[in-house]
Amino acid sequence: PIKKMWGGRFEAAGDELVDNFGASIGFDQAMAKEDIMESLAHVKMLKATKILSATDADQIIAGLEKLADRLAKEGLPFTVENEDIHMNIESLLTDEIGPVAGKLHTARSRNDQVAVDLHLYVKERLPRIIDLLVGLQTALVDQASANVTTVMPGYTHMQHAQPISYGHYLLAYFQMFQRDVERFQFNMKHTDLSPLGAAALAGTTFPIDRELSTELLGFDHPYANSLDAVSDRDFALEFLSNASILMVHLSRLCEELIYWCSYEFGYVELADQYATGSSIMPQKKNPDMAELIRGKTGRIFGDLTGLLTVMKGLPLAYNKDMQEDKEGVFDAVKTIIPSLQVMTGMIKTLRINRNRMEEATHHDFSNATELADYLATKGIPFRQAHEIVGELVLKGLKTGTNLADIPLAQYQEINPRITADVYKILKPDMAVARRHSLGGTGFDQVKQQIAAAREVIDQN
Ligand code: ARG
DSSP states (O other), X not given: OOOOTTGGGOOSOOOHHHHHHHOOHXXXXXXXXXXXXXXXXXXXXXXXXXSSOHHHHHHHHHHHHHHHHHHXXXXXXXXXXXXXXXXXXXXXXXXXXGGGXXXXXXXXXXXXXXXXXXHHHHHHHHHHHHHHHHHHXXXXXXXXXXXXXXXEEEEETTEEEEEEEHHHHHHHHHHHHHHHHHHHHHHHHHHSEEOTTOTTTTOOSSOOXXXXXXXXXXOSEEOSOHHHHHHOOHHHHHHHHXXXXXXXXXXXXXXXXXXXXXXXXXXXXXXXXXXXXXXXXXXXXXXXHHHHHHHHHHHHHHHHHHHHHHHTTOOSSOOGGGGGGHHHHHHHHHHHHHHHHHHHHHHHTOEEOHHHHHHTTTSSSTTHHHHHHHHHHTTOXXXXXXXXXXXXXXXXXXHTOOGGGSOHHHHHHHOTTOOTTHHHHTSHHXXXXXXXXXXXXXXXXXXXXXXXXXXXHHHO
């Protein structure tokens, strides 16, 4: 076994099993770029503050730039012996420029280093995720524009409740994804902070310039407290909880797509690219991608629960437990990005069976509220109107008669002020159109929501 970078106070050689168990290079190599960026900022600060001579610093800078270049072009050879990304990069730097590489770690610890790397990693990905969310929002608003007057049953308890505009339905998801956008935007506030210069936990005796390294790293400002800087993983927890809430939204949308494309519903049909066949049943067109997004929700919740649990009992400051912070974050990034992309494509290419949706509102009693409201406008107290309509529904269910099929004479027995205009309000599209209340499903309201949504998208 090679001599460890921290091996001075040890006598015995390492144990291979233990070294493998302790190493994080298997996954933290995903932050290789961030680690080199961090080192570059650090050494430039060491040079500016004259903690390192310009000659030494320039050699280190040149070596790091060479490594960045090699990483981009062909990747770098990492080893478990070097334990983690930080010591692997330092070791490769030593191969490039010799022992002067050892000066890079002046006034720095892996504790502030790893925190910087993870901050950079999340910071770079937040805008990408927000962009993808905006793409999905745009797809939803476009579909809503094309479906303002598409009428479908609205459900509560999965029972037909009142007819709604399908555009209105889509805009409900737009709003959920808008809150996701805002949560990820806020996530940036706690991510855009520099832990660099906290060193191991207590700061350093070297005359470092944390403002400068913060600026060189492109962070908004430095952490105010060195203990907090190396112990804080709130930004990662916030990221994972935002990702979890996002997955809740995606999963709910998927759930509806899945049963809406069933034979029984037939409200929508997925484009072929977003469906799969069966190896045995030739007729099948399965909504696998929607199921997979719904399924991946589980792993994101796992990532969040995992990190919450890792952090909950940790004393200040750094503890090796925190090495377990990274894989969940990487996994969440790797999961939510393609989930958003696939969902956007699925919505863009979704075929809507408008007739089938509308048809479903014609043979139900989802216009019962319309009739009760109508009776109330004729002076019958709403409670009583509700009772009257309830009885009509019960009778109708027994005799197979819809509210619209009840003859006028029979309505007039209930109240002589009922006139033929009752049949107009019983029509499902009228039930939708007349809901002019702010944020309601009325076609005029849906159009206003679309206009407002487009403005929100422009500002995201
Ligand atoms: N690989 C470590 C991690 O991911 C880096 C920090 C190690 N620091 C330490 N004192 N052992 O957390």
